[in-house]
Amino acid sequence: LGAVEVVLEPSVDLVAEQLQINEFSRQYARVSGEKRSIRTIYLLFILLIALFILFVATWIALVLARQISEPISALLDAAGRVRKGDLSTRVRVKAIDELATLVRAFNEMTEELEANSEELERRRRFTEAILDNVPTGVISLSADGQIQRVNRALGRIFSGADVRQAARLEDLFSRPDAAEIRYLCKRARRTGFASGQIEFESGGKTLHLSITVSALEDRTNSGFVLVIEDTSDLLRAQKAAAWHEVARRVAHEIKNPLTPISLCAARIARQVEKLRARGEVVRILRECSDTIAAEVESVRTLVDEFSRLARFPAAKPAPSDLNEVVESALQVFAGRLEGITMHKVLSPGLPPVNIDREQFKRVVINLVDNAAEAMQEALVKHLFISTMLTSADTVELVVADTGCGVSAEDKEKLFLPYFSTKGRGTGLGLAIVKDIVNKHGGKIFVESEEGLGSMFVVHLPALKKEEVT
Structure with missing residues (x-):
């Protein structure tokens, strides 16, 4: 067997593409190795964004909650102080929308309450000043007879200690007098007011008191107001005036017959002078005429005294x-x-x-x-x-x-x-x-x-x- 070796020389473009492919392969291998770390970075970035959004949302929620809770807490605290009587309380926190309207309404309400309270206090002081300066004694009684208030003038009728310590009518008056005043209260409840006179022993003197009872018809107070006036001086003045009038009339009535009596006595005396020879008769007539003249002079002196009593005191210019x-x-x-x-x-x-x-x-x-x-x-x-x-x-x-x-x-x-x-x-x-x-x-x-x-x-x-x- 034999072998045939064929050698082909590649083209330049093919080599370049091969090199590019190899580079892409290396880059892909590198990127594949970094994929996990990039994913982790993205997840961390998303997590940071989510935490930031959560923080912002929480901050906004807290701000909104504070804008609601702070005015409400301030209103509750202010309401508690107002309930205890501090009407100068004002809510000073900032509020929005309906809460701002509520805070404003609360402050306006407390301002009006404070103004009304000051006006009531001024009227109370004015009323007390009037009661303390009127010359007649005033007692405020509850429906069950408890003494609620007295004025200063009452101390001039009763001793100051008795007035300060008195809680019921029996602390100031005797039992019969207190019973009489309670009877006047019952009459005043039916008719609106009732009045009467009593004699009162104070400091060894007998005082004549005029008492007027007025029933209070207020739903919240169904008591009585007693006005007590010491009329002793008035009664003495009335008695003096009555005696002056009696003196004037008695003097007038007595003076009228004095003149004819005096004239008759004088005439008798003149006739007696003519009858000197009548002995005993003359003596008797003379004695009678002298007696008449002497008694007329005595009565005339009495009349003059009555007249001086009835006249206005003589001027001393x-x-x-x-x-x-x-x-x-x-x-x-x-x-x-x-x-x-x-x-x-x-x-x-x-x-x-x-x-x-x-x-x-x-x-x-x-x-x-x-x-x-x-x-x-x-x-x-x-x-x-x-x-x-x-x-x-x-x-x-x-x-x-x-x-x-x-x-x-x-x-x-x-x-x-x-x-x-x-x-x-x-x-x-x-x-x-x-x-x-x-x-x-x-x-x-x-x-x-x-x-x-x-x-x-x-x-x-x-x-x-x-x-x-």
């Missing part, structure tokens, strides 16, 4: 500065003319006037008090007080107001006793004023127009220098 008297009278009204603007023009260097300072002080007080009373319902409240020298021998005092005024018909009756345009009072104030002015040699007159106000003018004679010395 002395040279006085009218401006000082006016200033002294106005001190009575210091801080008491609420809402009234006072215009005071007192001319300096006025000549003195011959007046009783206390009585004329009463004149000024009555005129100012009447003016203040007339302006109670007025929209504009101005009080004008002035003094001046109108002529060489006349000093003028003017008290004017912007009150309700009086009609022409009533103006003629203003100075009459027992006449009053007010629904209360004795009607003697201006009558006393006129009487005092007249006794001092002065004159008083009034100018008034209904709805515009009144002006009272007093003219007093001025003293000359030689009269003062």
Whole structure:
């Protein structure tokens, strides 16, 4: 057997392709070896992206949750403080959407609650100030008779210790008096209010107390308010006034027959002188006439005493500065003319006037008090007080107001006793004023127009220098 060897020389293109194929084969083998590591890198990259996305999502969720939970937590905390009475609480956190509306509404609510609470507190203090400054005692009672509150004036009727320690009516009053007050409470429950009088022993003195009971109809408080007034001074004044009236009438009734009795006694005495010779008859008649005359004089003295009792105290005039008297009278009204603007023009260097300072002080007080009373319902409240020298021998005092005024018909009756345009009072104030002015040699007159106000003018004679010395 033999062998044949054929040698072919490859072409250049075939060699190049072979080399390229070999290179691709090597690259594929290298890439095949790196495939696992590339896959791992891709997986790690995807994992990192997923973790980043998860982190961002969690952060966003926490931010959103905080925007919801923080306002709610703040609202809960604020609500707890408000429940404990701290109405100044406000929610200061930021919120969005409906929560922002809720926070704003809560803050507005607390602001209104705080404003209402302050207003209620102001009204409470105002009411307490009124109760503590009224001259009558006030007791607030619960429906079962427990004393809830008393005012300061009650301490002037009872001892301060009793007032502070009192829990029930029996702590202040005797059992019969407490029973009487409970009876008034029952009547007040039916009729709205009831009043009565009791005598009360305090500090060795007998006080006459006027008690008015008002029933509270509030659903939350069905108790009572007791207004207690010490009328002892009033009763004494009424008794004195009654005795004055009795004295005046008794003096009048007794004085009437005294004159004819006295005249008859005198006539008998004259006739006895003509009958001197009749002996015993004359003696008896003389004794009788002397006795009648002596007893008439005794009764006349008694009548004079009654008359002095019924009269106003005698004036004790002395040279006085009218401006000082006016200033002294106005001190009575210091801080008491609420809402009234006072215009005071007192001319300096006025000549003195011959007046009783206390009585004329009463004149000024009555005129100012009447003016203040007339302006109670007025929209504009101005009080004008002035003094001046109108002529060489006349000093003028003017008290004017912007009150309700009086009609022409009533103006003629203003100075009459027992006449009053007010629904209360004795009607003697201006009558006393006129009487005092007249006794001092002065004159008083009034100018008034209904709805515009009144002006009272007093003219007093001025003293000359030689009269003062």
